[in-house]
Amino acid sequence: MATIxxxxxxxxxxxxxxxxxxxxEGATTPCLLVIFGASGDLTKRKLLPAxxxxxxxxxxxxSFAMIGFASTQMDDAQFRDVLRDAVANSSxxxxxxxxxxxYLQQRCYYISGDFGDPAAFGALKAQLGVxxxxxxxxxxxxxxxxxxxxxxxxxxxxxxxxxxxxxxxxLGHFVRIIVEKPFGHDLASxxxxxxxxxxFFQEGQIYRIDHYLGKETVQNILVLRFANGIFEPIWNRRYxxxxxxxxxxxxxxxxxxxxxxxxGVVRDVIQNHALQLLSLVAMEPPLTFDARDFxxxxxxxxxxxxxxxxxxxxxxxxxxxxxxxxxxxxxVPGYRQERNVAxxxxxxxxxAFKFTVDNWRWAGVPFYVRSGKRMPKRVTEIAMQFKEVPxxxxxxxxxxxIAGNVLSLRIQPDEGITLKFGAxxxxxxxxxRSVAMDFDYGATFGTEDASPYERLILDCxxxxxxxxxxxxxxxxxxxxxxxxxxxxxxxxTVKFSNYxxxxxxxxxxxxxxARDGKSWRLx
Amino acid sequence: MTxxxxxxxxxxxxxxxxxxTPVAVGDIETELARRWKAAAAEAGRPRLHSSALTxxxxxxxxxxxxxxxxxxEALAGKHPMRAIALHAAAATPxxxxxxxxxxxxxxxxxxxxxxxxxxxxxxxAAEPERVLSAVQSLLVPDLPVFLWWRSCSPLGxxxxxxxxxxxxxxxxxxxxxxxxxxxxxxxxxIVKRFEARLTVRDLNWQRTEPWRNAIGVCFxxxxxLQLLPVFDRCSVTFAAAAGAEVPSARSLLMAGWLTxxxxxxxxxxxxxxxxxxxxxxxxxxxxxSLTSSSSKASLVLxxxxxxxxxxxxxxxxxxxxxxxxxxxxxxxxxxxxxDRCMDTLGRDRLFEAAxx
Ligand SMILES: NC(=O)c1ccc[n+]([C@@H]2O[C@H](COP(=O)([O-])OP(=O)(O)OC[C@H]3O[C@@H](n4cnc5c(N)ncnc54)[C@H](OP(=O)(O)O)[C@@H]3O)[C@@H](O)[C@H]2O)c1
Numbered sequence: 001m002a003t004i005x006x007x008x009x010x011x012x013x014x015x016x017x018x019x020x021x022x023x024x025e026g027a028t029t030p031c032l033l034v035i036f037g038a039s040g041d042l043t044k045r046k047l048l049p050a051x052x053x054x055x056x057x058x059x060x061x062x063s064f065a066m067i068g069f070a071s072t073q074m075d076d077a078q079f080r081d082v083l084r085d086a087v088a089n090s091s092x093x094x095x096x097x098x099x100x101x102x103y104l105q106q107r108c109y110y111i112s113g114d115f116g117d118p119a120a121f122g123a124l125k126a127q128l129g130v131x132x133x134x135x136x137x138x139x140x141x142x143x144x145x146x147x148x149x150x151x152x153x154x155x156x157x158x159x160x161x162x163x164x165x166x167x168x169x170x171l172g173h174f175v176r177i178i179v180e181k182p183f184g185h186d187l188a189s190x191x192x193x194x195x196x197x198x199x200f201f202q203e204g205q206i207y208r209i210d211h212y213l214g215k216e217t218v219q220n221i222l223v224l225r226f227a228n229g230i231f232e233p234i235w236n237r238r239y240x241x242x243x244x245x246x247x248x249x250x251x252x253x254x255x256x257x258x259x260x261x262x263x264g265v266v267r268d269v270i271q272n273h274a275l276q277l278l279s280l281v282a283m284e285p286p287l288t289f290d291a292r293d294f295x296x297x298x299x300x301x302x303x304x305x306x307x308x309x310x311x312x313x314x315x316x317x318x319x320x321x322x323x324x325x326x327x328x329x330x331x332v333p334g335y336r337q338e339r340n341v342a343x344x345x346x347x348x349x350x351x352a353f354k355f356t357v358d359n360w361r362w363a364g365v366p367f368y369v370r371s372g373k374r375m376p377k378r379v380t381e382i383a384m385q386f387k388e389v390p391x392x393x394x395x396x397x398x399x400x401x402i403a404g405n406v407l408s409l410r411i412q413p414d415e416g417i418t419l420k421f422g423a424x425x426x427x428x429x430x431x432x433r434s435v436a437m438d439f440d441y442g443a444t445f446g447t448e449d450a451s452p453y454e455r456l457i458l459d460c461x462x463x464x465x466x467x468x469x470x471x472x473x474x475x476x477x478x479x480x481x482x483x484x485x486x487x488x489x490x491x492x493t494v495k496f497s498n499y500x501x502x503x504x505x506x507x508x509x510x511x512x513x514a515r516d517g518k519s520w521r522l523x
Numbered sequence: 524m525t526x527x528x529x530x531x532x533x534x535x536x537x538x539x540x541x542x543x544t545p546v547a548v549g550d551i552e553t554e555l556a557r558r559w560k561a562a563a564a565e566a567g568r569p570r571l572h573s574s575a576l577t578x579x580x581x582x583x584x585x586x587x588x589x590x591x592x593x594x595x596e597a598l599a600g601k602h603p604m605r606a607i608a609l610h611a612a613a614a615t616p617x618x619x620x621x622x623x624x625x626x627x628x629x630x631x632x633x634x635x636x637x638x639x640x641x642x643x644x645x646x647x648a649a650e651p652e653r654v655l656s657a658v659q660s661l662l663v664p665d666l667p668v669f670l671w672w673r674s675c676s677p678l679g680x681x682x683x684x685x686x687x688x689x690x691x692x693x694x695x696x697x698x699x700x701x702x703x704x705x706x707x708x709x710x711x712x713i714v715k716r717f718e719a720r721l722t723v724r725d726l727n728w729q730r731t732e733p734w735r736n737a738i739g740v741c742f743x744x745x746x747x748l749q750l751l752p753v754f755d756r757c758s759v760t761f762a763a764a765a766g767a768e769v770p771s772a773r774s775l776l777m778a779g780w781l782t783x784x785x786x787x788x789x790x791x792x793x794x795x796x797x798x799x800x801x802x803x804x805x806x807x808x809x810x811x812s813l814t815s816s817s818s819k820a821s822l823v824l825x826x827x828x829x830x831x832x833x834x835x836x837x838x839x840x841x842x843x844x845x846x847x848x849x850x851x852x853x854x855x856x857x858x859x860x861x862d863r864c865m866d867t868l869g870r871d872r873l874f875e876a877a878x879x
Contacts (some may be wrong), residue, residue, distance in 0.1 A: 014748050014749065014751050014752070016739065016742040016743060016748055016751075017742075017751075017784045017785050018735070018738045018739040018741075018742050018784050018785075019739040019742070019743070020784075020873065021871070021872065021873040022732075022735055022736055022739045029743060030740070030743050030744070058851065061740060061743075062737075062740050062848055062849070062850050063740065063743065063744070063848065099830065103851070136744045136846050136848065138743065138744060138745055139745075445600060445601065445603070
């Protein structure tokens with residue numbers, strides 16, 4: 001290419017005047033995406049289908065290409081076959097269009113090598129340079145770490161050594177890194193991981209994924225709270241009696257015994273997903289939905305959660321592990337009988353906590369959080385239990401179970417909102433019964449949700465960190481969880497298993513609420 | 524659509540869609556409610572239907588009802604709505620408004636089907652008060668009303684004048700406005716007249732989107748962006764049938780956008796017919812170029828067929844090509860154009876600037 005003479009009148013920074021107002025504005029800045037761990041499960045099941053869906057919806061920049069990087073020996077053609085198979089096998093792919101697949105395959109490359117090998121990173125750098133020229137991707141890069149978590153720091157370091165962590169001078173606007181969960185194993189390891197990554201990347205370049213935040217229905221919590229005038233005035237201790245957050249799975253651990261033995265329910269679900277839900281439901285309204293304002297408020301409320309200190313653990317935390325039982329009429333083994341699980345494993349598959357939030361809005365309102373495997377059904381919901389009326393003027397009437405109102409936000413499945421309130425049963429006598437008023441997203445908006453990965457990859461391309469975790473947010477969540485895990489570690493329970501598969505958890509979890517005169521919702 | 528019968532007997536002559544049932548305007552609400560109840564009983568569970576807006580679609584020809592219904596059903600999942608397709612013509616008998624209803628559901632698993640309510644009205648155009656009273660009685664309370672004017676310029680049309688005060692958005696298609704310069708002048712007048720009160724959208728403007736996107740993306744390239752200050756000329760070429768060389772509204776909108784985005788192009792943008800595009804529907808944009816009076820720098824975009832795409836090439840100051848792109852640019856169906864007109868909130872300042 002001939003050298004381009006810089007026009008004499010050129011201002012230092014020229015803004016592209018043709019971009020403003022385009023539907024793709026800000027959405028699809030040219031870039032190269034590099035997936036570390038391109039032969040792995042996450043890439044095949046989630047990332048490649050998500051990237052294909054983005055291409056199919058014309059949301060990828062025309063100036064785009066991707067490079068897969070892993071140790072498995074493969075050439076470009078074989079990686080393109082991996083892409084084809086991933087698209088063919090994924091239930092998340094909405095429209096299968098051979099033209100879109102061919103388009104994406106043409107932009108798909110592969111490098112095989114070890115993440116510890118500087119030569120492999122040299123090859124990556126050379127390939128990035130070639131593809132920048134070929135596709136006009138302007139030196140913009142996104143690195144996605146779909147690898148075991150232990151490899152995130154060495155990958156960051158190798159990228160740094162290859163001078164790939166900052167945009168090349170005179171070319172490119174951004175280099176970003178998407179980091180998969182788990183983000184640390186405890187507070188100390190999370191801090192260390194943050195420190196390692198921040199040696200080579202600025203916080204503004206790091207995108208820590210919790211795919212829960214990419215779910216449409218999770219974002220709907222924010223819309224419900226902050227775009228509707230009727231809820232916010234009652235969203236506080238004056239009207240709310242308690243909050244229950246449930247993340248229940250009917251599945252067991254499937255084939256992931258090894259993974260689960262190192263993780264358990266608290267690290268797998270509560271430290272991240274359940275606390276995300278708690279923060280969204282309890283946070284103060286942010287000034288704007290900019291990444292900074294939104295994340296400031298989200299983190300502030302996690303910091304306001306009263307720490308469960310070691311002495312309080314027995315009263316505020318319950319752990320469980322499933323034994324054999326029946327789920328949906330099918331006989332299923334207990335956790336200790338699963339493959340790759342120790343026969344005397346003390347890993348919890350169920351946990352329930354009682355949190356309180358020390359601020360004006362929530363003082364005295366308990367937040368009960370539970371999550372478990374092999375529950376009777378798959379359901380994720382947040383239920384706001386409102387206080388009962390101060391005086392009921394229907395004393396002589398037949399009042400059937402007229403408990404306080406409940407507003408439940410269903411995250412999955414059948415996303416929607418239900419408001420439970422008392423209604424008169426038709427007839428000449430005054431009889432009152434609780435009825436549920438249902439709003440079903442699926443029956444109102446029929447478009448299929450984009451997968452969380454689509455949304456989050458797109459946000460990263462846009463440079464929007466709002467739905468990603470920040471370093472202090474991750475550490476705040478671990479600070480809450482760490483003492484509990486430590487107590488449990490120091491006092492291995494002897495009672496496992498303590499709930500049968502297909503039930504709602506151990507009796508101690510019911511007692512946790514019974515002590516406050518409450519009970520778990522029957523879901 | 525879900526066929527459903529009423530007690531009123533056989534389908535009367537009228538709109539071609541067999542699934543529509545004739546009904547008196549005053550009975551429409553009752554009949555629609557009855558249908559939802561029946562559907563719920565059939566499904567064995569409450570049938571939820573929500574609406575986000577009322578769409579009044581005014582069509583030119585009687586048979587265009589079906590096109591409106593098809594578009595509404597295609598969009599039901601995203602924009603659950605009540606649609607009123609109105610055909611008000613001089614030839615329709617006076618003295619009454621004929622009505623038909625249907626309820627279209629998409630998604631066949633029963634549990635999650637999305638349903639829209641479709642109403643077809645036939646009336647005489649010389650009785651605008653009668654038309655207004657029928658339409659008014661059918662609006663979903665307290666929701667936005669969009670008026671889709673699927674006809675020639677609405678200015679001066681008495682039915683339009685009655686309906687427009689009900690609406691918060693007017694959607695037109697300047698492709699249907701006739702001669703290009705006249706079409707843009709009408710658009711300009713519509714935008715000016717309503718700018719303080721409601722939003723105006725043009726399906727035809729959405730047709731230029733692939734070109735605008737392509738140019739926007741090309742200039743993301745830092746090398747091309749550096750050349751921006753040297754570009755001071757542009758040309759837009761449209762497909763033209765022999766002898767018909769009046770610039771299309773689409774090509775004029777495109778030129779309007781280019782000159783409002785880059786001040787240096789103002790007064791230098793030519794819009795010319797392209798003779799070598801026999802297979803392309805006349806009026807479509809087929810090529811755009813940005814050039815420089817001081818060098819050989821250029822950005823040239825040309826339409827390609829099979830597959831339909833826009834090919835773009837950038838040349839630097841000595842004329843050397845340094846970048847090329849290929850953008851998908853398949854023809855966008857009317858329902859998708861309508862979707863885009865309904866999707867965005869607020870005024871479309873770029874569009875307004877391009878016409879004014
Ligand atoms: N899978 C999921 O659904 C899921 C969900 C949420 C989060 N995650 C997280 O995502 C990450 C990836 O999970 P995964 O299930 O995809 O794991 P995986 O199937 O084990 O894949 C790991 C990938 O890393 C590559 N790799 C490992 N060590 C390497 C090395 N030294 N040099 C080069 N390549 C190396 C592997 O390449 P070869 O196989 O070619 O050696 C493979 O492509 C994990 O952190 C996991 O916690 C996964």
